[in-house]
Amino acid sequence: xxxxxxxxxxxxxGVPKASDWKLGEEEIPTPVDGEALIKNEFISLDPAMRxxxxxxxxxxxxxxxxxxMRAAAAxxxxxxxxxDFAVGDAVEGVLGVQxxxxxxxxxxxxVDTKLAPLSAYLGGLGISGLSAWFGLFEVGQPxxxxxxxxxxxxxxxxxxxxxxxxIHGCRVVGIAGGAEKxxxxxxxxxxxxxxxxxxxxxxGFRRELPxxxxxxxxNVGGDTLDAALTRINLHARVVICGAISNYNATEKPKGPSxxxxxxxxxxxxxxxxxxxxxxxxxxxxxxxxxxxAEGKLKLRxxxxxxxxxxxxxxxxxxxxxxxxxxxxxx
Amino acid sequence: xxxxxxxxxxxxxGVPKASDWKLGEEEIPTPVDGEALIKNEFISLDPAMRxxxxxxxxxxxxxxxxxxMRAAAAxxxxxxxxxDFAVGDAVEGVLGVQxxxxxxxxxxxxVDTKLAPLSAYLGGLGISGLSAWFGLFEVGQPxxxxxxxxxxxxxxxxxxxxxxxxIHGCRVVGIAGGAEKxxxxxxxxxxxxxxxxxxxxxxGFRRELPxxxxxxxxNVGGDTLDAALTRINLHARVVICGAISNYNATEKPKGPSxxxxxxxxxxxxxxxxxxxxxxxxxxxxxxxxxxxAEGKLKLRxxxxxxxxxxxxxxxxxxxxxxxxxxxxxx
Numbered sequence: 001x002x003x004x005x006x007x008x009x010x011x012x013x014g015v016p017k018a019s020d021w022k023l024g025e026e027e028i029p030t031p032v033d034g035e036a037l038i039k040n041e042f043i044s045l046d047p048a049m050r051x052x053x054x055x056x057x058x059x060x061x062x063x064x065x066x067x068x069m070r071a072a073a074a075x076x077x078x079x080x081x082x083x084d085f086a087v088g089d090a091v092e093g094v095l096g097v098q099x100x101x102x103x104x105x106x107x108x109x110x111v112d113t114k115l116a117p118l119s120a121y122l123g124g125l126g127i128s129g130l131s132a133w134f135g136l137f138e139v140g141q142p143x144x145x146x147x148x149x150x151x152x153x154x155x156x157x158x159x160x161x162x163x164x165x166x167i168h169g170c171r172v173v174g175i176a177g178g179a180e181k182x183x184x185x186x187x188x189x190x191x192x193x194x195x196x197x198x199x200x201x202x203x204g205f206r207r208e209l210p211x212x213x214x215x216x217x218x219n220v221g222g223d224t225l226d227a228a229l230t231r232i233n234l235h236a237r238v239v240i241c242g243a244i245s246n247y248n249a250t251e252k253p254k255g256p257s258x259x260x261x262x263x264x265x266x267x268x269x270x271x272x273x274x275x276x277x278x279x280x281x282x283x284x285x286x287x288x289x290x291x292x293a294e295g296k297l298k299l300r301x302x303x304x305x306x307x308x309x310x311x312x313x314x315x316x317x318x319x320x321x322x323x324x325x326x327x328x329x330x
Numbered sequence: 331x332x333x334x335x336x337x338x339x340x341x342x343x344g345v346p347k348a349s350d351w352k353l354g355e356e357e358i359p360t361p362v363d364g365e366a367l368i369k370n371e372f373i374s375l376d377p378a379m380r381x382x383x384x385x386x387x388x389x390x391x392x393x394x395x396x397x398x399m400r401a402a403a404a405x406x407x408x409x410x411x412x413x414d415f416a417v418g419d420a421v422e423g424v425l426g427v428q429x430x431x432x433x434x435x436x437x438x439x440x441v442d443t444k445l446a447p448l449s450a451y452l453g454g455l456g457i458s459g460l461s462a463w464f465g466l467f468e469v470g471q472p473x474x475x476x477x478x479x480x481x482x483x484x485x486x487x488x489x490x491x492x493x494x495x496x497i498h499g500c501r502v503v504g505i506a507g508g509a510e511k512x513x514x515x516x517x518x519x520x521x522x523x524x525x526x527x528x529x530x531x532x533x534g535f536r537r538e539l540p541x542x543x544x545x546x547x548x549n550v551g552g553d554t555l556d557a558a559l560t561r562i563n564l565h566a567r568v569v570i571c572g573a574i575s576n577y578n579a580t581e582k583p584k585g586p587s588x589x590x591x592x593x594x595x596x597x598x599x600x601x602x603x604x605x606x607x608x609x610x611x612x613x614x615x616x617x618x619x620x621x622x623a624e625g626k627l628k629l630r631x632x633x634x635x636x637x638x639x640x641x642x643x644x645x646x647x648x649x650x651x652x653x654x655x656x657x658x659x660x
């Protein structure tokens with residue numbers, strides 16, 4: 001029995017290639033005092049991982065060449081010398097793209113698999129849910145009755161943002177690629193859907209946003225952000241959660257040429273990182289779980305099976321093959 | 331005796347041309363009950379005026395074709411049927427590019443020419459001072475010890491922003507074009523100056539901003555904004571006051587391609603319009619006047635003489651020929 005691991009072999013240029021990864025294996029480690037050994041069952045696949053592969057200063061240090069790829073993962077404790085974790089506990093944390101992980105307990109969260117399946121704690125009841133929550137409420141500061149536009153609306157974060165905004169009493173419009181994704185977000189309760197693959201954004205905006213945009217929650221960047229800026233209302237808030245359209249760019253991406261709409265409309269564009277709200281994680285996990293338990297927050301996931309498919313599975317984020325949270329099942 | 335007026339004859343494409351204006355004259359109007367007649371002495375020349383000449387929705391309606399060009403102006407009351415204004419009062423308001431103006435008193439402010447020369451009430455003790463104040467304090471929210479970078483630093487707004495930030499205990503660096511302007515802002519107490527005509531911004535930033543940027547007060551937009559975004563600190567604030575580099579553009583300007591620095595640094599970029607803070611004008615005029623009276627706020631102006639030179643005088647803003655406030659003396 002060995003521990004298979006994906007290590008970063010090279011810094012990708014553009015879309016990550018097979019040669020950017022090295023699949024290795026090592027002995028399964030043994031926990032010492034204060035540690036637990038986890039057998040990972042699901043690896044979280046997140047757009048942010050692409051950024052972690054790049055060199056240079058960012059909000060977290062890059063994954064070093066040769067290191068196990070950083071990722072959130074969920075699994076079960078199979079050996080423990082940590083007082084807070086017992087064999088059999090279901091847990092979630094930044095455990096890496098590997099089959100087994102040692103944890104000293106920092107950032108390791110026990111989760112309740114009676115309430116929701118284990119993988120949900122990587123999605124809407126995990127980091128994606130937190131990103132949606134803090135971006136929407138802490139940065140976006142929505143008021144009931146306001147119009148919220150979300151891009152990447154069928155993704156893990158976007159689909160949660162939309163549902164939280166609906167619960168809060170907002171009107172919610174999503175941008176997604178394809179009829180199936182648009183049907184999905186309508187099922188979730190979105191008031192409107194714009195299929196960017198089937199229509200011009202400007203046409204969709206005209207139809208779905210007669211009262212403009214009070215909050216634009218941006219997961220994609222590029223032309224979508226630029227177009228949304230033309231429709232913002234007075235005192236609008238543009239929440240920059242991500243820019244998946246840029247992450248594999250080999251040339252410097254275009255900036256939002258309509259940014260002066262921020263001036264005309266006295267609006268703000270603000271970025272955030274989920275880690276900054278660490279102190280609010282417990283109460284937010286609780287709130288998300290409550291919405292989920294009450295059936296108000298629905299979670300969808302796209303599961304890819306097989307640890308060794310990781311390099312290809314990750315790319316599905318960028319080709320938009322996932323609906324809801326993308327997870328790798330080991 | 332007639333009232334000469336510049337009216338908007340055409341919507342300019344790019345840099346305003348002589349043919350975009352019509353110099354006309356009419357009889358000097360007579361005030362009726364509730365009105366005062368002002369003889370303008372100084373016309374305020376502001377970058378925002380270029381925007382007012384364009385068609386389309388903005389924060390104020392465009393100047394209509396054929397209408398007297400909108401502008402702030404300062405002068406003396408020469409006839410009055412308004413209870414609050416007497417002949418001889420020095421006043422300032424949005425009086426238009428004309429020699430004489432009728433006012434019903436709305437937005438007309440009596441000013442003290444014993445404290446400061448009349449034209450100062452168009453600059454640092456007027457709309458430029460208000461813009462600097464609200465942009466810096468309301469949007470930028472500086473803390474003592476923070477580093478403030480200002481572009482267009484030798485202009486009316488920029489030079490005031492820098493001085494107010496110094497009074498507040500910040501470290502202040504300005505970007506200006508030419509050795510003379512850089513010497514001027516150093517005289518005003520700026521801690522550092524970057525001459526964008528003589529050096530690369532990146533070199534200037536490396537020298538003058540060893541601790542990065544906490545607040546970037548942007549008057550120019552374009553490449554300067556984009557470059558500044560690469561140097562912002564955690565929780566930085568980018569105050570969008572204007573974008574003079576774009577105002578005469580005939581093609582869609584480039585957006586700030588480094589805007590994702592807002593995400594990495596959990597920073598915000600926010601626009602504002604001075605008119606939104608109308609309720610705070612009286613206390614702010616008072617504060618600006620106090621700093622001026624105490625010698626802490628120094629005002630410089632570039633005066634162009636002759637009413638009929640208006641079309642050319644306005645363009646000096648865009649060629650950067652002014653240091654401090656640009657005013658037209660009638």
